[in-house]
Amino acid sequence: MKQYLDLCQRIVDEGKWVENKRTGKRCLTVINADLTYHVDKNEFPLDTTRKSFWKAAIAELLGYLRGYDSAAQFREIGCNTWNANANENQDWLNNPNRKGEDDMGFVYGAVARNFPKPDGGSVDLIKQVIDDLSKGIDNRGEIITFYHPGSFHLGCLRPCMFQHQFSILDGVLYLNSYQRSQDVPLGGNFNAIQVFTLLKLVAQITGLEAGKAFHKIVNAHIYEDQLELMRDVQLKRTPFASPQLHINPDIKSFEDLETWVTLDDFEVTNYQHHDAIQYPFSV
Ligand SMILES: Nc1nc(=O)c2c([nH]1)NC[C@@H]1CN(c3ccc(C(=O)N[C@@H](CCC(=O)O)C(=O)O)cc3)CN21
């Protein structure tokens, strides 16, 4: 939590204003932040200086792993975060590749599960990486990527946290996650939860011990209409100790994740937090 609040404070103190064409808003911006999560100690990086809707963030991760490409599928499993990008962005609404209401297009898990091969066909990157890790293999390229620049015109948004690389060292599983752009007040909390949960989940289904997760954020920003709430409300609060995340031990395979897992299979204990803050969202 401290490293997240330090990043927020750094943006407030040192950030530069950048015009953003897509949203029409200005963003107070810094470049590069490296956050580390102790999955080994089960220190779940939930925001404690405001109430976090952590279940929606885990649902979003589950949707990515399943290769969902519709905001309706995300809603069905308890996540409303894609409604606006699928249905309210004028550029996407005008895009002839949009297949109708709720379509997100070729983004995130839809890309990773069907990563196009130049010589025809596609690769399921997520299955491939999990299969390797389950056999104890780390070929120094256990990379799940959602980034496919040749397909950006087929999706509603370019992926923000776009790459996850797993490594095995001495029986311990590590994760390095790479994010090109982060809306720190809204996406920040969600993405930290997702990096942590991804490592914990993949360690569980591959039978490896979870180590640390390293999260790099390149462009870290606060939108102009979020600044006052961050500076004058959230940053004035004192954080509480980290809660813990518990995952149903019956989840033993990628197939389990794809078929029966729901948000009821995730529980958080010792979550003490300040009141909710509703930050404005930019489409
Ligand atoms: N501007 C922007 N920021 C983002 O963080 C973001 C996007 N766009 N577009 C794609 C996804 C969607 N994400 C989102 C979208 C909404 C919330 C959000 O509204 N969070 C609320 C609570 C949500 C709930 O009640 O479930 C929050 O208070 O954290 C968070 C992440 C992350 N991404």
Ligand SMILES: O=c1ccn([C@H]2C[C@H](O)[C@@H](COP(=O)(O)O)O2)c(=O)[nH]1
């Ligand atoms: O997981 C996510 C997804 C999106 N975001 C934020 C980062 C930006 O504010 C917008 C995307 O806009 P771009 O112009 O494509 O950078 O969404 C996030 O923080 N986390």
